[in-house]
Amino acid sequence: MPATEGLRVQRTFLFDMVHPADFHFFVGMISEVERRGDRSVVATRHNDVLVELADEAQIEHVVASTAGHRSRVREANELVTRVRRLRRLIRRHRVDLVLARNPAGPLAARLTGVPSIYDTDDGPAAGMLHWMSAVPATVITSPSAGAVNYGRKHVSYDGYKETASLRPEHFEPDPSLVEAVGVDPARPYSLIRLVAMASSHDHGEEGLDDDTLARVVEVLSLLGPVWISSERDLPREFADMRLSKIGSAFRHVLGGAQILVGDSQTTAAEAAILGVPSLRLSSWSGRLPYLAELERREMAHSFHPNERNAFLDRLRGLVARLPEERNSLEQRRSELLETTVDVTDWMVDYMYSLTDGSVMPKAEIGL
Numbered sequence: 001m002p003a004t005e006g007l008r009v010q011r012t013f014l015f016d017m018v019h020p021a022d023f024h025f026f027v028g029m030i031s032e033v034e035r036r037g038d039r040s041v042v043a044t045r046h047n048d049v050l051v052e053l054a055d056e057a058q059i060e061h062v063v064a065s066t067a068g069h070r071s072r073v074r075e076a077n078e079l080v081t082r083v084r085r086l087r088r089l090i091r092r093h094r095v096d097l098v099l100a101r102n103p104a105g106p107l108a109a110r111l112t113g114v115p116s117i118y119d120t121d122d123g124p125a126a127g128m129l130h131w132m133s134a135v136p137a138t139v140i141t142s143p144s145a146g147a148v149n150y151g152r153k154h155v156s157y158d159g160y161k162e163t164a165s166l167r168p169e170h171f172e173p174d175p176s177l178v179e180a181v182g183v184d185p186a187r188p189y190s191l192i193r194l195v196a197m198a199s200s201h202d203h204g205e206e207g208l209d210d211d212t213l214a215r216v217v218e219v220l221s222l223l224g225p226v227w228i229s230s231e232r233d234l235p236r237e238f239a240d241m242r243l244s245k246i247g248s249a250f251r252h253v254l255g256g257a258q259i260l261v262g263d264s265q266t267t268a269a270e271a272a273i274l275g276v277p278s279l280r281l282s283s284w285s286g287r288l289p290y291l292a293e294l295e296r297r298e299m300a301h302s303f304h305p306n307e308r309n310a311f312l313d314r315l316r317g318l319v320a321r322l323p324e325e326r327n328s329l330e331q332r333r334s335e336l337l338e339t340t341v342d343v344t345d346w347m348v349d350y351m352y353s354l355t356d357g358s359v360m361p362k363a364e365i366g367l
Helices: 020-035 050-056 072-093 104-112 128-134 175-180 210-220 236-241 247-256 265-274 289-296 305-320 322-339 343-355
Strands: 012-016 039-046 062-066 097-100 116-119 139-143 154-157 190-194 226-230 259-262 278-281
Touching: 012 020, 012 072, 012 104, 020 039, 020 050, 020 097, 020 343, 039 050, 039 072, 050 247, 062 072, 072 104, 097 104, 097 343, 104 116, 104 128, 116 343, 139 289, 139 343, 154 343, 175 247, 190 210, 190 247, 210 236, 210 259, 210 305, 226 236, 226 247, 247 265, 259 265, 259 305, 265 278, 265 289, 265 322, 278 305, 305 322
Parallel strands: 012 039, 012 097, 039 062, 097 116, 116 139, 139 154, 190 226, 190 259, 259 278
Antiparallel strands: none
16 A cells, blocks of 8 residues: 555645735634644735734734835735745745635736635726736635626625624624723724725725714714724824724724724625624725625615715614614624525635545636
8 A cells, every 4th residue: 555545635725815804704714724734824915904913813924015005006016026925935835725815816826827716705896906816816706695707717605705704603792802992892882984995996986084074973972982993094083083003803893883884895794794783985885796785685884975965864864763773683684694604614615625626617817
């Protein structure tokens, strides 16, 4: 009997993260890969709190690039640098499969002859970033929301990016972590989340402006304390409300909030999965299949910036009947969790089916 017969071959997976949402999507998969005795290679990026999240989770990682915000030239330079460094990691660690939600991973994998999975919930709405990721990828995965079809390489799952980490079996808000960042968890509070609109796909997009923010704070103050998590600069009048550098505690603060208002797509979806009523003002309104599906389920609500008055009217109504809104959302949340898969489990199973050859993807370049 040959010495290698019957021995299990260790597999190596590279997880390419460029955004905090990537960390939350992949972290459970990394744990499961390592529980099975296989290896995870993790590439991060200096961007917002991503490196901090990986460090807090004690995940060994390589910082492969620094975000090239608000400059097409810097973004292009970052992509070239990142692809080059990922190629080195793939070769050095003999990676079997690359997983990413951005172009660098699929491009580096294609250049080294390694299969890749590109996961997306934005799809073509992300513009050139989507096509730069989808074309070189071996497989494209996405939520089934919106019944989208990204071609012959596309595989969908009945779930959302956020359910990979926020299902009750994976996450429960911890009041002690909320208190640690200066928020009293025993006192009902509202949360505002603002993004910088600095990502490549956010160029030219609009969100919650300062004048509307002041009106929002005025309305939410009727409920109690208002806290703001913001990637952008804020007027001095909001300084005492700002939560700074809260890292992994953010989701615990979100889970304990009475209501969320803001312009972040990801946080609106997280709020829905956590059972927190939300209202969003963003030029992305109506353009993303997964959020359109959550809105169809009446688990999230959004308005375009040119609908500011309607947005404020909806906010006043939401505040006026908040207990009823929360009860209704909890029922819808329960229905969603019953009818969707554990995305972490689904993705891990698919990863291993690719590496053991039980599924045969169409690996050629194209869609």
